[in-house]
Amino acid sequence: MxxxxxxxxxxxxxxxxxxxxxxxxxxxxxxxxxxxxxxxxxxxxxxxxxxxxxxxxxxxxxxxxxxxxxxxxxxxxxxxxxxxxxxxxxxxxxxxxxxxxxxxxxxxxxxxxxxxxxxxxxxxxxxxxxxxxxxxxxxxxxxxISHLTLFQEQIGYHKHIFKKFWSNVQNNTPEGSDPSAVVVESPPMKKVMALAQRIAATDANVLILGDTGVGKGEVARYIHARSDRAGNTFFCADCTSIPENLIESELFGYAPGAFSGARREGKPGYFDIAAGGTIFLDEIGELSLPMQAKLLRVLQDQEIMQIGSLKPKKIDTRIIAATNVNLEQAVADGTFRQDLYYRLQVSVVYIPPLKERGEDIQPLAQHFLQRYNLKYRKHFYLSDEVVPILLKHSWPGNVRELQNMIQGIVITNEKEVIDPMDLPRMMPTEAIPASESYMPTQGQLGKPLKQMMADIEFDILQQAMDTYKTTEKVAEVFQVNRTTVSRKLQAGKKKRGS
The missing domain is CATH 3.30.450.20 (PAS domain)
Incomplete structure (x- = not known):
């Protein structure tokens, strides 16, 4: 057949x-x-x-x-x-x-x-x-069933991503952030981080002071990540975002049947969630006086009293508090308890505003640019003209303002090169001479193009020297050798003097 x-x-x-x-x-x-x-x-x-x-x-x-x-x-x-x-x-x-x-x-x-x-x-x-x-x-x-195996592997990968995301949620860690890595270049911030590292080795309560947006939360996470509690939860409680009538139940929780509408099994508070770890009380200066009294008991006795409970509950949680309020003035005004202030003042870390640590501006901008390039799959980079403008700006919103600005540019920009025109309108564009400033003056007319370009180059380097003070920093900004900057400045001064 x-x-x-x-x-x-x-x-x-x-x-x-x-x-x-x-x-x-x-x-x-x-x-x-x-x-x-x-x-x-x-x-x-x-x-x-x-x-x-x-x-x-x-x-x-x-x-x-x-x-x-x-x-x-x-x-x-x-x-x-x-x-x-x-x-x-x-x-x-x-x-x-x-x-x-x-x-x-x-x-x-x-x-x-x-x-x-x-x-x-x-x-x-x-x-x-x-x-x-x-x-x-x-x-x-x-x-x-090879495709099913691949699908199973993909599910496993996404489970891993979800587990990591959920861990970040529980630890209140922003996506993409590394609590042990803080961008620091300026001498003031190097002193701050050295102090933070010494404090991290202890179990003392910490008070972090500084203006809004300077990075108090990042320093708090750094302290937690370098402490013996690093393997446990870091929980951030923003005292300004919790309604006054709920803040006690949110911080301390409540016992079963504590009030009408309460959960039958009760509810753990933030201190329970952070047990064995660290709780970060952000903007503690905004707490009411009654809540300050309850928090004082936590600091003194290491115990909390849940709403509806008749027995205090021992806790093992390190407290890191932060505020942009002048607590000394608040104590004098009667809006902040003096005994709580002294109790918090065991270890104090003051973070200067961004305008006082100019060496951090460019590294931070590059750090945020790299983060959002990765997040949004972009390839943006800063042009040489942008950096002097960033250094000239006063940054009233501090690091948070810089971060949000970079994120906005990455989201909205079309071209990969970020130039002065892409910056917000409130930025000091006068930090770099406008293009019409490079038009030849009456005295420059008749000079060869090479000489005119040398004069313009000298003006730019001289302005950069007025901003950065050292040839080393100017060379870093313009990505040239330091000797090149010195040579061009000396040649320009010699020609101007002749």
Whole structure:
């Protein structure tokens, strides 16, 4: 019998079993699962085109062979097989087969197998019993589940991302931030971070002072990350964002049935969430006097009293407080408790405003630019003309203003080079001479272009020297060698003096 391209079977299959499958070929050929039929001796009798594709071998290579031919796990051969067949058998297709199991148990069997090519296949085998209850045929279905494995890996990856995100939420850590890495270049901030590192080694309460947006939260996270509590929760509680009538229950929680509408099981407070770790009370100067009294008890006795509870609850939480309020003046005005102020004043860290630490401006701008380039998949960079403008600005919003400005530029800009025209209108664009300032003056007319460009270059370097004070810093800004800056300045002064 001649086999057609879609009827993969041994010749005597039609003679013995053809009456059972007279209309089956057309059905088998359209199925998305691979199908293999073998007899009680384990001889492969029939297969459909999908089975051929999944196995990667032609029907001529499989039909009439034993099912063990597909099994590379056993590594044994039938010595009666021709030598050529044994070579093919040694390569193997699956790491196992279900037919031998079915022939012994007379029950369906399933298996997830891996081909020699590394792909995973799902095998389901079913016995066909004769009138005596013996296995006459074994029908095996095969399906490629490699894409399911890939999907499972993707789910695992997204679970990892979600777990990391949830950890950041619990620890109140902003996305993409590294609490142990703070951008510091200026001498004042280097002193601040050195002090923060010394404080981190202790378990003392900390009071961080500074204007809004100077980075009090970042320093608080730095202290936590360098402390013995680093493995536990860092929780930020913004005292200005919690309604006055809820702040006590939010900070300390409440007992079961504390009031009408309360949860039956009660509610833990922020101090419970931060147990064993650190709680950061941001803008503590905004707390009311009654809440200040309750917080004083926490600092003195290391215990809280939940709403509706009759027993105090011991806590093990380090407190880092921060405020932009002048607490000495607030104590004098009667708006802040003196005893709480003294209790918080164990370790005080003052962060100067950004305008007093100019060496940090450019590194911070580059840091935020890199962060938002990565987040929004952009490739922006600052032009040389932008840096002097950033240094000239007074930054009333401090680091937060710089960060928000860079983020806004990355989101809204189209071209990759950030130049002065892309900065907010309130920025001091007079920090760099306007383009019309470079037009030749009456005294420059008649000079060669090379001389005119040298004069303009000298003016730019001289203005930069007035801003940065040192040739080393000017060289860093303009990305040239320091000796080049010195040489051009000296040459320009010599020509101007002659």
């Amino acid at each position: 001649t086999m057609s391209s879609k009827q993969y079977e041994v010749p005597y299959f039609q003679e013995k079993y053809g009456h059972l499958f007279s209309e089956m070929n057309a059905i088998l050929n359209v199925l998305h699962e691979g199908i293999c039929i073998s007899n009680a001796e384990g001889i492969i009798l029939k297969m459909n085109p999908m089975y051929e594709r999944l196995c990667g071998l032609s029907p001529e290579a499989l039909l009439g062979k034993k099912v063990s031919f597909l099994n590379s796990k056993e590594g044994v051969f039938d010595e009666a097989e021709p030598h050529a067949d044994r070579v093919e058998q040694k390569k193997g297709i699956f790491l196992g087969a279900v037919s031998p199991v079915i022939l012994k148990s007379k029950r369906p069997a399933s298996s997830v197998q891996q081909t020699s090519g590394g792909k995973k296949k799902l095998l389901h085998g079913y016995p066909v019993l004769n009138a005596n209850g013996d296995v006459e045929l074994v029908v095996t279905f095969i399906r490629d």
